[in-house]
Amino acid sequence: MFRSLIIIVGLLFSFNAMAEKVATLSVQQALLTSKAAGAFREKLKAELSGEQKQLADLEAQAKKIQEAIKKGQGTQSNEVQDQQRVQFQKAFGEYQRLGQELQQKQRQREDEFLKQMQPKLDAVIRSLIDSEGYDMVVNKQATIYVKPELDITARVVELLDKQ
Template structure:
């Protein structure tokens, strides 16, 4: 609800400012950051860093599928005790798969947040410099706009400047 109120305020403010503002632009801050060369390099380093863990997850996934298939195939042929044993084995493998997947996802999210925190000062400087150099009166978050002309979007320009740093 709070987000909608902020969006409404930004929209109303942009309408009233647009009447007096000489130069208006929109910017996708997150989009600019993720489209940068630094982000691409970081994704590659993360891929290398987590390669072993990703392989482990693939192996666990294969184990889960194989255990499930074994359980399905032997459902009619195995005794009650054997079925119970296979079911317990499946549950253990599946639980390990889920736990490992969640832990890996959490690690990746933490690393991505660290990257964003590290890049934020550079991004802020690029944005401030561009605003001063180009003389923008108003820069609106791209996510807060319903429609904008392509010419008003400075996101590609911010990516270009960010890549030069």
């Protein structure tokens, strides 16, 4: 009985210690839906468009060689088929190399963007916490359920876009 009383009193104290004003925030969503992110995506797309075209051309070239190999099976000499296989391997290898370089360049630029945006995002979140008096802001991805009105992601995006 005494033990039960201690547990109940402990629960009452823990409820009193709980945060009064709570919100959820998806930091990733806030960053990705901001105007700055949209402008960054457009700029990156334009910046990498030449390499994207080159990659598409290499893919088309490799497919064309591969089709020629398939069509020529049984009708072409082994020497011609071997030459085509070498051409295909060369084109496909170049396609893979360029694709990996392009992905790496894109990841690097995205990382730079995120590093650039992090201080702005932190300032917006801190300002919102101070002005709205939040006791706790929880990562939205860490919640199982939350009422939509507790989600401040859209508000963070709005403030981020004003900067």
